[in-house]
Amino acid sequence: MKPFAYFRAESADEAIGAFAGHPRAQYLGGGTNLVDLMKLGVAAPDFLIDVSRLPLDGIDETPDGGLHIGATVRNSDLAAHPAVRTRYAALSQALLSGASGQLRNTATTGGNLLQRTRCTYFQDVSKPCNKREPGTGCPAREGVHRDLAVLGHSAHCVATHPSDMAVALAALDAAVHLHGPQGARTVAVTDFHRLPGDRPDQDTVIRPGELITGVTLPPALPGTRCGYRKARDRASYAFALASVAAVLRVEGGVVRDAALAFGGLAHVPWRARAAEEVLRGAPATEETYARAADAELAAAEPLRDNGFKVPLARNLAISVLAELASRT
């Protein structure tokens, strides 16, 4: 690990101010990903600005009936919060499906969104990687890519975004609040992460010095149910091979509202708008859910060793939607 300076910020403004003039600074949240990347040599900040104790650890009702989640709320606390358990079950389930009890106690909401891919080439500094060192190539495309993307990848990068939480937030239409040198702005979580294109080094639209201050969930609509299901190589404590977050409202046997997002398939939490088109107004049947999944996954371009993800994601989507419909 390279030596670095350290500063514990007491406010968001202080943190942003400290960043000025330090292009190789990084914000430190819980550190469960960043400290690991520093050990691996993948991240080498010369200045860590500790934002883990900023007064952004509240979970508060918004005036319109939604929920505001501060950036430093720990994953375990967010998953256990009564409002999240009851109104945004998909978010609680997604958080609880990720990492371990120890890691969830440490990892923050903001940090979860900003975690980097677990692609083995990205994490191994002895290997080329366009995400880590632009222009060096992507050995994963022809190499070990069983866990990697089937949707939206590019010639430059086939990495997946590892977060479970972000997949639930994508289906729930969450918004990400940013504060930076140019002021505050809000970005839909579905616009926050970006596809790799020819700039896989940029995971998100965040600008230098910008800090995530919180996430807002819109009100949960009456009659909707939501859930999250994840497939992985072992029963617990593993990243998703594929996952699905779904929000569903069924009335009189017909799908009235639906939101669907896939995890483990792409460089971003993949909001499945084509599937939603099929679902809305259609009979709430497994045949509909299968057609919806197929409409979305028609865009899949599996690599040599990860084609299994397509039927896996299809089956996950069908099972989650059927389960949600059975509870309405």
Added chain:
Amino acid sequence: MEPTSQQETAHSSVLTLHVNGTPHTLTLDHRTTLLDALREQVGLTGAKKGCDHGQCGACTVLVDGRRANSCLLLAAAHNGAHVTTVEGLADGERLHPVQQAFVARDALQCGYCTPGQICSAVGMLAEAAEGHPSYVTPPEHPPGAPAALTAHEIRERMSGNLCRCGAYPNIVDAIGEVAT
């Protein structure tokens, strides 16, 4: 004269860790993890360095009462924290109930993962008592109500602690004994 050990530089800080109730004021390079500070500076080698990447749980300690992987925590970011290691669980000669249960149930073979298992179990039992759910907690379980620690729940909640000897059945039994 040698520089005093209490001097800060751009790359090191003076900080205090309260370990098992005793304050330790240390000058640490910012790269020092809490695990290395405990083992190399404070001299408590109970917390183990297994993978050093937060994947095995052997380094688990309680930080301000909550279980965490000390290998992924920078000591500099925990100035003032209260840390409990496996050495701090017993009350004098009387073992903590989780320690006692691990002995009674023979919940180990080589023992390397055991301090992490025990600290993790202590933290996990507190989480369950506070009503924290797990991935296998039924959705209809009332929020905030203490979780019933079935073997299935214990296995899920302890999945961050690996045991390469495979002592899992007795680990689950030991924790289950304390939970009931």
